Amino acid sequence: MKDRIIILVLITIMVLNAMDVFVDINLNVPLWHVLGETIIVIVSAFAALLLIHDLRSRSRSLNRLATKLKDANLQIQSLSGEMESERKHYGQVIQAQFNDWNLTLGEQQVAILILKGLSLKEIASVRETKEATVRQQASSLYQKSNLHGRHELSAWFLEDFLN
Numbered sequence: 001m002k003d004r005i006i007i008l009v010l011i012t013i014m015v016l017n018a019m020d021v022f023v024d025i026n027l028n029v030p031l032w033h034v035l036g037e038t039i040i041v042i043v044s045a046f047a048a049l050l051l052i053h054d055l056r057s058r059s060r061s062l063n064r065l066a067t068k069l070k071d072a073n074l075q076i077q078s079l080s081g082e083m084e085s086e087r088k089h090y091g092q093v094i095q096a097q098f099n100d101w102n103l104t105l106g107e108q109q110v111a112i113l114i115l116k117g118l119s120l121k122e123i124a125s126v127r128e129t130k131e132a133t134v135r136q137q138a139s140s141l142y143q144k145s146n147l148h149g150r151h152e153l154s155a156w157f158l159e160d161f162l163n
Contacts (some may be wrong), residue, residue, distance in 0.1 A: 003055050010048035017041045094157060107141040110134055114150045115157060 017040045024034050094115075098108045106127075113123045120138060124131040138150075147153050 003051055007048050007051050007055070010044045010051070014041050014044040014048065017044065097157075101141070101144045103141055103144060104137075106133075107137045107144070110137045111141050111153065114138065115154055 017037050021034055021037045021041060024037065094112075095108075098111060103111065109127060110123055113126060118126065120134045121131055124134045127134065142149060142153070145153065145156070147156060
């Protein structure tokens with residue numbers, strides 16, 4: 001908006017000074033005065049044209065950016081759908097592995113919460129059970145899976161992503 005006002009002011013200056021130049025020529029005003037006002041007309045016209053060009057260039061650039069942003073949003077939505085599908089598939093893979101290890105429902109719940117990074121105390125709180133029960137279930141799941149703790153459990157499920 002500010003640029004458009006400046007363009008309007010420059011065009012107004014140009015038009016008024018051009019009219020003044022024509023009047024001064026008809027009144028036989030000294031040449032140096034006519035030349036000075038002519039320079040003002042030319043400079044204001046040049047400045048207005050530069051500003052118009054810059055405004056159009058920025059407008060085209062903003063339109064290109066808007067198009068790129070729209071395309072990026074579409075890609076993000078597409079990826080979000082794919083990620084959701086892969087997340088569900090990964091959950092199924094985890095569940096299948098729990099079944100292969102013959103984990104009880106409680107051990108599966110503990111394993112999921114360990115994979116999410118919760119401490120045994122936090123797991124006990126979430127599951128509304130005693131910490132000793134959670135410790136026993138964690139110990140049992142490590143024994144059934146032949147793993148030696150939360151780090152190996154997490155690494156077991158992340159290993160395929162790192163290759």
